[in-house]
Amino acid sequence: MINIAADSQIPEIENRLAEFFDAEYSFQSFDSNTVSSADLKNIDALLVRSTLFVNQGICEGTRIRYVGSATAGINHLDINYLDIQNIAWSHAPGCNAFSVIHYVMAAIGELIKDDLFNPSQSIGIIGYGNIGRRLYKILQSLNFKVYACDPFLSHSELVDLDSVLECDLITIHAPLSETGEHPTNNLINEPHIKKVSNKILINTSRGEIVCEALVFKANNLIYISDVWKNEPNPNLEIIKQSYIATPHIAGYSLDAKLNGAKIIAEECAKAFNCLKIQSVKSKIPADWPHGFHKIIKDIHELSFPASIFHKELDLKLISDELKAVPRKDLEKDFTSQRANHPPRHDFNFYSFKDMKILNEDIDLKFFNELRRTGNF
Secondary structure: OEEEEEEOOOOOHHHHHHHHEOOOEEEEEEOOOOOOHHHHOOOOEEEEOOOOOEOHHHHOOOOOOEEEEOOOOOOOEOHHHHHHOOOEEEOOOOOOHHHHHHHHHHHHHHHHHOOOOOOOOEEEEEOOOOOHHHHHHHHHHOOOEEEEEOOOOOOOOOOOHHHHHOOOEEEEOOOOOOOOOOOOOOOEOHHHHHHHOOOEEEEOOOHHHEOHHHHHHOOOOEEEEOOOOOOOOOOHHHHHHOOEEOOOOOOOOHHHHHHHHHHHHHHHHHHOOOEOOOOOOOOOOEEOOOOOHHHHHHHHHHOOOHHHHHOOOOHHHHHHHHHOOOHHHHHHHHHHHHHOOOOOOOHHHEEOOOHHHHOOOOOOHHHHHHHHHOOO
């Protein structure tokens, strides 16, 4: 019998375990805010989110042999301790890629509507992993001038960081690291003040990648951020300074959470050598429920399908709610707003195949690219 404990906020995890496990197992859920090692004494597999720091304190005195995190990041896992203890671990890289891309595209839509950016300007992407490379292709399909950098890769389309910082809009999609050949802690810092002045900077990676002093000192910098130093009690001044400020919800779509649950359920079954043989099922996209007329209007008037992203994710509304929080309530309300983020789907959850029927002038290149990049 394999005893499994999972964070109660991982959606559909029981169903995904049943889908992949070909062995007898028990299941229990826990609240990450209150769970302790005593609660996990007889647990073999621990399935978590980023809200639980998995270290010696949570594992010692248990029989945990596998830890799975339904998240793209692993900053909450003490992987050195897990490796030393021979505890297998995995996470869900790319699970929230389209959720984060949706956020960035929604932000671009808001900027275009406010006449702060236009589709003839350039976009630079820092990081060319699961998010960056998909975002690059999607932006190219909309005819943006796109540049990307990643010091760990040698793809022919990549440029250096200085070239990316020359772009009008820069969006960060790199993991946080403090050591190694190319650490990203304070990657964008005070020496870059002149380079990012009069630019737009979007950060959906980690707050520590951007030096907060730079945000205040750079002239006319439009800063959009979903991540902050010292979460869930960030600097209120930088939140108010930002054009859009949100409580770490860029990767919080329903699809991202379900992807994460699916990945770690499968990896957990593999870790215990009991993976059920599966037939590959292709996902059928749902019909777009909001009508095509606003999308067509956006494409003709803005040269950008802003409403595709805004309909599911109203960044201005979320930002206004966070900016209105009094300092004394910031930690509590930041956590609450993140936990209670309204359910939403990623743009590639939907089909837009019937749009051409309404308007033959629509270039379907972008929508075809969604299908190609949307296979998770």
